[in-house]
Amino acid sequence: MKSMFTYDLMETARNTNQWLGATARALGSYPAMAAVPTPMTTWLQAWGEVTERTFERMVVKPDWGIPSITGDDGKDHVVQIETLVDHPFCNLIHFNVVDRKPRKRRVLLVAPMSGHYATLCRKTVVSLLPDCEVYVTDWKNARDIPVSCGKFDIEDYTLYCAEFMRHLGPDLHLIAICQPAPLVLAATAFLAQEEPDAQPRSLTLIGGPVDPEANHTEVTDFGNSVTMGQLEQTMIQRVGFKYDGVGRMVYPGLLQLSSFISMNMGTHSKAFTDQIFRVAHGEASEQDRHNVFYDEYLAVMDMPAEFYLSTVERIFKNREVARNAFTIDGVPVDFSKITTVAVKTVEGEEDDISAPGQCRAALDLLTGLPDAKKAWHIEPGAGHYGIFAGGSWRNNIRPLVLGFIDQNAAAPKKATRPASAQAAE
Template sequence: MKYMASYDMMETVRNTNEWLGATARAIGSSPAVAMWPNPSMEMLRAWGEVTERSFARMVMKPDWGIWTFSEDGRDHLVQIQTVVSKPFGDLLYFAIPGRKTRKRRVLLVAPMSGHYATLLRKTVISLMADCEVYVTDWHNARDIPMSEGKFDVEDYTLYLVDFMRELGPDTHVVAVCQPVPLTLAAVAYLAEDDPSAQPRSMTLIGGPVDPEANHTDVTDFGRTVTMGQLEQSAIQRVGFKYAGVGRKVYPGMLQLASFISMNNETHSDAFKNQIAAVASGEASEHDKHNTFYDEYLSVMDMTAEFYLSTVQRIFKDREIATNSFTVDGRAVDIGKITTVAVKIVEGENDDISAPGQCLAALDLLTGLPDSKKASHLEPGAGHYGIFAGKSWRENIRPLVLDFIDANSEDEAATKEPAKPALAPADVEKTTVKPVKTAAVTPEKSEPLASKTADVVPLDTKAPKKAAAKK
């Protein structure tokens, strides 16, 4: 499939559907149609409106949408500043001029797994009240010229190293999902190369440090597909429409097809209900459906080398799990981490990075004293809930803030009330339990949204299904 024609064909299909939606909306909205009242015209207009919006979102990067921050009865403007700019990703800072600078400095490492960093919008907002927040903002590979070179797991790791050096040692890193193992490698790299630049703490949330620690559909598929099959079925070249023309990528729209296919009936029902709501005048610009799908449908291409090296080195060869990861031919020893406090957060019902996969990081930290290790298993939480849902807001966020305070240079100066307070039942647990996969419904936005932060190999189901159909 490594041809521009196949990439351009997908874009042609997307563009055609967007045009059909716009045409149907225009016809159904024409004043002339109102002369002969007919319910079918309202349904045509509604179908067109939903279809046009859905297909247009697939090639748009969502806005962060964080314009103001309220505190003590005052509204402060939020300025999103670029601290470090690189070809494949930037380091952003959510500056809030006019308010007292927070003692906690947090680097939030966003996943590069098909969706933009804006997937962590709610996480950012929840941390802004108590922290100075920095976020890794990865770029869409289709927009990066081939002259910028390659970008694989080693380059990703070195980007994180540069970002941590820029922020300095008073930083607390929070990594979510896919970047967890590479964040661990980046800190280990700094531990040996530049110890003074290490962050004070790492919070690793639901990531595949050892994919074999607790099997899921993701790990099962990763063991069965060969790299040759994966490259032939999933990799394409960017077409002539974008700046990255000719670059080999794993297309975001191919990945979106795999996301949709996992819960096809649920998504179909969600769109049918939305069309009916638009036709009856019950829908709105920022209703629950639009809020979720505006983000869910916005996908980005990943470089082929990053996608394939993640599958090969993280999932198949388990280089992080076996402490055999290398960067530019240099071994990265996770045991060299001796001063950075590490906290593991997992969800009991996480069917993407199952309990135990992230917890494996603690066994690799042989040089770190037990007093600097912590873990938490959130009861009943799925993948999305542990970093952006109710479980995050009510239980996990306060625990993370307490962990940051306990490992800050001046604990007394940074100690601020963590709200809401923990209930007595919200104690930390480290027991690994079997994965429970809950039914996914659009009415329950957290389980459905968990699929938007999938680790990379999950997206290979679409090529597999397509091959079966052929």
């Protein structure tokens, strides 16, 4: 499958379905069709509207859609998105709230690079903006990155995170959501070894697969049941001529989306059937619950092949992070070197992506970190999405995370040398 033909075939199928939806919608909207005494015209138009929107959203990066927030002064302050660091595979962006005094809490939100854009964390950003200066890793779609920019695997990802920490300074608090949890932990350990003064104040890991074997899910079972050769042959394709990344080896977003949907086919089928009924009855709107959710859910991005394959092999199969055996350019990264960064893990009781125990395993790796700087929380009844963007996040987890940040806002005290050592000199 590692060819442009299969990549372009999927894009052709998507284009065709979008065109069919647009055609059905236009046909059902003709005034002459209203004279035909049958409800089929209404159903045809409704089916076309839902189908066109569905397949159109698959290749469109959603907008952040955060025009302003209300400040302490009761005024609405415009939110401007500033690019602080522009790299081939990721931008470090800052949500600058105009005419507002900078907040003391400086938070770097490390968004997942697992098929969706960083905008998947929009609600998380909105909830943090009133109280924090918010920075986000805005990962780019691999299909738009020229082959000349080189490879990108989990070691490059880790080094990107470390560089962003250096850029923002040590008075920083990290929140890693899902996929980046083990790699952000590795980036922090890397800084602890190489540049201790560049380490952040705290690190909150939310629903991430630090040790996938701690509690099995369909995701971990899939990773263990296939060989790397099978993955490479069935999942990897070359970007077609339509995009700047032509020839780049990727795990296509459309292929990922088919996997996402197949996991809950019945639920998605019912959601789209119900939406067609609502459109036909005139009960749907541009920003109704269905459209808001699926506009984001259907917007998928291609992942670099090296990143996807190295994630499966090194994080899930070999468990390099869980075994404290992760390396960067052949140099071991020792998690016991983290001695001053406070670490908190958050898990959802009903999380079927990163089940409880997978993220908490990070705390067992931190043998050099005092227990007073470790914390963990399991949210009762919460699923994967809810622990960073749903009601569980807003009502319970967010206050706990902000409290954890405040508890560890002060700069860590530098270790002093024992008096016996000083006397010996």
